[in-house]
Amino acid sequence: MPASTPDPAPQRSLxxxxxxxxxxxxxxxxxxxxSIRAFATLLITYAVTGSYAQAGAVSTVSTIVSAVAMLPGGVLVDRWDRRVSLTxxxxxxALVYGAATLTWWTGAMTIGVLYAVGVASGLIAGLFSTASDAALKSVxxxxxxxxxxxxxxxxxAAVSLSASPVSGxxxxxSYALPFAAAxxxxxxxxxxTRFIRADLRPAREPAATSAHARRAFLRELGAGFSVYRDIPVLARMLPALILVNCGVNALFVGVQLILQGQGVEPWRIGLLDTAIGAGMLAGSVFAPRLIxxxxxGRLCVTLFVGCAAVLMPLSFVQDLPLALIVLALLGIMMPALNGAMGxxxxxxxxNRLQGRALSAMQLIQQTLPALMPAAVGLGLQYLGAGPTMLxxxxxxxxAAVLVLTHRELRALPTPDRWSIGDQQAPEPLPDRDPAAGAGTVGA
Structure with a gap:
């Protein structure tokens, strides 16, 4: 891969x-x-219904709704001022979780309400989940x-250290308080968001006439997938990422439900997130230097295979001390891996494709993993813990084999030698009509 000329300007502290x-x-x-709400929802659903299958199904329904909304959400994030999307x-x-809080306090919480909250939160996540990451490139x-x-x-890491124990x-x-915290x-x-001074508007694309607006919107829905055609290294990594995400989702949901079924207190189950958070906090100290x-390429392959290896024991033994050790080791490797690869x-x-491309990436990565909570819940309900987790x-x-055989990924150099097209010439943002509102679709 051709090397670009390193930027000689010194880097200042973020x-x-x-x-x-x-x-x-x-x-x-x-x-x-x-995070407080997500941890509580699985356990609250089990407490309300007494069913592993229902607990897993609520999570799966929420994720599926999110996946369905991701592509139109990516189009909106690339059309709107991302400040508006975040707001x-x-x-x-706040409206959805405030309503859930009141529902519990008034004694009206049912499985139907939990499904409704899951659908609403999934819809919001699907439409706007990429807005923050898309804005980062402008920041x-x-x-x-x-x-x-x-x-x-x-x-x-800090969130993981504290959110789940706090949730417990x-x-x-009160089971209402995790919703209030969210x-x-x-x-x-x-x-x-109001304190961010950077211009968070995406670069404009040519306007479509009203007659072609629908076809233009449909083209934009699929535009995020074009990066996988134009950037083969992304397409080659997807199968490995999907496999690992499926495994991690299945293990995490399975261990939580198994421990709750054994009568383990919620705050102790929350230590699972604390363990991975402690590992991430330690790993984040060394990640910038490693990156x-x-x-x-060498860093990503080594750490990806390492993550896959340390997760294997949980497939055989669902013990809280072992889970804490495994997740702590996983957390140590994640900052450098996600920082380099991400x-x-x-x-x-x-920049103009950030919302759509990130939405497409999330959709592809999450579609199969979204089924894992429901699959694990059904497996625990009808097959038992052993066969389900094995x-x-x-x-x-x-996943490890797919990464080890990825020649192009292995050849990637350090960040100062990446060959990035728009790194040298950022896309200009045309002046916007002052009369246009902040939420006006870019035209």
């Missing part, structure tokens, strides 16, 4: 970048609330994306 700090605060607020999604989440320079994503992994404690007080986090996202010094993938995607054992070796 923490001195006011826009990045504001973006991180806004993104962290809703992520923290969402609208925050207000919508930091392209060369800083790997560092920013690695730093975000440290943030994710809140559930001990509503508060969503409102804080709206406030934090900078180790060729991206930074390279996102840097390759043009079925995941074939996924991780298969």
């Amino acid at each position: 923490w001195r970048d006011r826009d990045y700090v504001a973006w991180l605060a806004a993104d962290t607020s809703w992520q923290f609330g969402a 609208v999604s925050g207000l919508a989440r 930091v320079p392209t060369r800083d994306l790997p560092r920013a994503i690695a730093a975000n992994q440290g943030r994710d 404690v809140l559930m001990g007080l 509503a508060l986090g969503s409102l804080l996202q709206v406030i934090g 900078r010094r180790v060729p991206t 930074g390279y993938f996102q840097a390759l995607i043009p 079925a995941t054992a074939i996924l991780f070796p298969a």
